[in-house]
Amino acid sequence: MKLPSSSATNLHKEGLRHFLKTQDFTKKDLTDILELMAMLKQARSDNAIPQLFKGQSVAMIFEQPSTRTRVSFETAATLLGGHALFLSPKDIHLGAKESLEDTGRVLSRMVDVIMARVDEHSTVAGLAEHASVPVINGLCDWLHPTQIMADLFSMMEHLPQGKSLGDLTVAFVGDATNVASSLMFACTKFGMTFKHICPERFKAPQKWIDIALENCESSGGKLVITDNTDQVAGCDVIVADSFYWFGQEDEKDIRLSTFIPEYVVTEDLMEKAGPDAMFMHCLPANDQRECTREVMESSRSIIFDEAENRLTAQMALLVYLTYHHNKVPSDETVMAHKTKIEGFLNNL
Ligand code: CP
Numbered sequence: 542m543k544l545p546s547s548s549a550t551n552l553h554k555e556g557l558r559h560f561l562k563t564q565d566f567t568k569k570d571l572t573d574i575l576e577l578m579a580m581l582k583q584a585r586s587d588n589a590i591p592q593l594f595k596g597q598s599v600a601m602i603f604e605q606p607s608t609r610t611r612v613s614f615e616t617a618a619t620l621l622g623g624h625a626l627f628l629s630p631k632d633i634h635l636g637a638k639e640s641l642e643d644t645g646r647v648l649s650r651m652v653d654v655i656m657a658r659v660d661e662h663s664t665v666a667g668l669a670e671h672a673s674v675p676v677i678n679g680l681c682d683w684l685h686p687t688q689i690m691a692d693l694f695s696m697m698e699h700l701p702q703g704k705s706l707g708d709l710t711v712a713f714v715g716d717a718t719n720v721a722s723s724l725m726f727a728c729t730k731f732g733m734t735f736k737h738i739c740p741e742r743f744k745a746p747q748k749w750i751d752i753a754l755e756n757c758e759s760s761g762g763k764l765v766i767t768d769n770t771d772q773v774a775g776c777d778v779i780v781a782d783s784f785y786w787f788g789q790e791d792e793k794d795i796r797l798s799t800f801i802p803e804y805v806v807t808e809d810l811m812e813k814a815g816p817d818a819m820f821m822h823c824l825p826a827n828d829q830r831e832c833t834r835e836v837m838e839s840s841r842s843i844i845f846d847e848a849e850n851r852l853t854a855q856m857a858l859l860v861y862l863t864y865h866h867n868k869v870p871s872d873e874t875v876m877a878h879k880t881k882i883e884g885f886l887n888n889l
Contacts, residue, residue, distance in 0.1 A: 556865060559669040559676040560858055561662075563686050563727045564752065568760070571693070571727070577857040578694050578850070585620065585856070592622030593860045595869050597653035599625045601679070602635060602668075604659045605787055609824065609851045610679045610687065614656055617855035626652070635664075645671035653863055660788065675862035680719060682788070687858065688823050689723040691850035692780075693731070698850075699819055699843050701777055707732035707760070712776040712814070714738045715804050715831055716796070717745040720782045720823050725749060729756035729764055736765040736772050740799050744768070770803060773814040780821045781806040781832040797830070806832040811841055819843050 563571060584590045599618050601611060615625040630637075635644045645668045648655050655672055657665045658679035669676040678686055697706055711728050713721045717739060725745065728735040735753065737745055744766060753764045765772060773779055784800045785793050811818055820832070820842045828834040837844060 557673065557675060558862060559672075559678075560686060560862060561665060561669055561676065561678045562684050563689055563723060563730065568730055571690075571730070574690060574854075574857050574861050575694055575697065577861055578690070578853045581856040581860070582850075582853045585853075590620045590856070592869065593864060594618055594653075595622030597623040597859075597863060597867055598651070599623065599654040599656055599859065600628055600648050600652040601625055602628045602633070602655065602657040602659070603679075604630055604657075604664070605680070607658055607679070609848055610656075610658060613851040613855045614679070614859075616852055617859055621856060621859060623653070623859070641667035642671040644668065645676070646673070649673040653867055654859060677858060677862070683719055684723045685719040685823065686723050687854055688720055688851070689727045690854035690858070691847055692720075692724060692821060692823070693727060694850045694853060695821065695843055695847040696778060696819075698846060701817055704777070707762075709777045710734040710736070710775065711778040711780060712736040712738055712773045713780045713782070714770065714773065714806055714810070715782050715800060716743050716784050717749070718782045718786060720780075721745065722749050724780060725753045725764070726756065729753040729762040730760055732760035732762045734763040734765065736767065736776065738767055738770055738772055738804070740768050740804065742799060743796070770810060771813065773810060773818070776814050776818055778819050778821055779806055779811060779814050781826070782823060783825075783827060784831055801830065805830070806836050808833065808835050808839070811836055811839070821847055824848055 581590065599614060601614055603611065611627065618625040635641070641664065649672045652674065654675050654677065655668055656677040656679045657668055659665045659681050662681040662683045665676060665678045665681050678684060693706065696709060711724065711733055713724055721737060722745065725735050725737060750764065750766060756762060757764055785796045789796065806820065811820060818841060820836050820839065822832060822844050824844060826832060826837060828837055836842060
């Protein structure tokens with residue numbers, strides 16, 4: 542009996558890349574992913590998606606609830622010919638009966654990608670340290686990088702006349718959330734002007750500001766940190782997000798009283814931004830809290846394009862991170878295995 546090597550699967554150690562944060566990728570890498578998104582969105586629109594994830598699986602670990610991230614990854618894997626497994630903390634041993642190291646190593650022997658939405662960045666980073674397949678950060682306490690790929694792409698789809706991505710001025714109005722940090726890093730990497738408009742008490746930590754300023758140095762971008770909502774004037778994009786998230790429930794009252802009403806994105810605030818300013822929100826939104834329903838439903842709002850582009854982003858990420866390691870086998874190779882196995886079975 543001839544046995545294959547210790548793992549029958551294609552381990553991706555060589556050239557393995559994880560998608561934990563956009564800072565790990567150059568502007569050229571991120572632009573390549575955006576280009577792939579455009580091609581895959583067109584293929585989806587033509588109902589002709591190439592099966593570039595055929596026979597592969599993505600394990601989806603969720604420590605927190607999700608609508609968009611879960612549905613978009615599961616749908617993306619299926620549309621590309623693969624499969625997704627939903628794993629909640631109730632279903633697996635992660636961090637309780639089994640270490641991150643062992644979980645990462647075991648999943649790597651069975652699936653081709655691990656996607657994890659986690660309470661703490663160290664969990665997704667720990668999985669990546671030990672996994673031999675790509676690990677994707679599906680949101681952590683610090684970052685939400687897959688959201689940001691959808692956001693950049695949505696901005697590209699709605700660019701003001703004559704402007705490119707690097708010409709945009711983006712204002713994030715509200716708390717220093719994981720979306721705020723990820724947008725701050727990505728926008729400054731692309732040379733945009735990024736304004737974080739937030740009360741002093743909840744402003745972004747210096748560590749984020751340092752990263753964004755370093756990006757600006759090489760990209761020509763600009764970072765503005767202010768508590769003055771008048772700074773929305775002239776911005777191309779206004780972004781809102783929740784004023785508190787899981788784990789911040791204790792601060793709910795102080796947060797709401799600090800942010801509301803001044804930092805709520807209203808029609809008046811959008812007017813102040815200018816006639817062509819777009820509105821974005823990663824969703825879910827608490828309408829009448831961080832933004833009004835009128836703004837969400839207005840012609841300036843691109844929130845549902847943004848949500849749909851979560852699927853566009855996940856398709857591109859699954860393909861980008863696995864294509865060079867897991868080539869779809871030729872029909873001849875599959876036929877050779879089939880002939881051999883059926884020959885064996887027929888002789889039993
Ligand atoms: N924006 C976002 O991550 O949505 P979900 O929490 O529904 O995944």
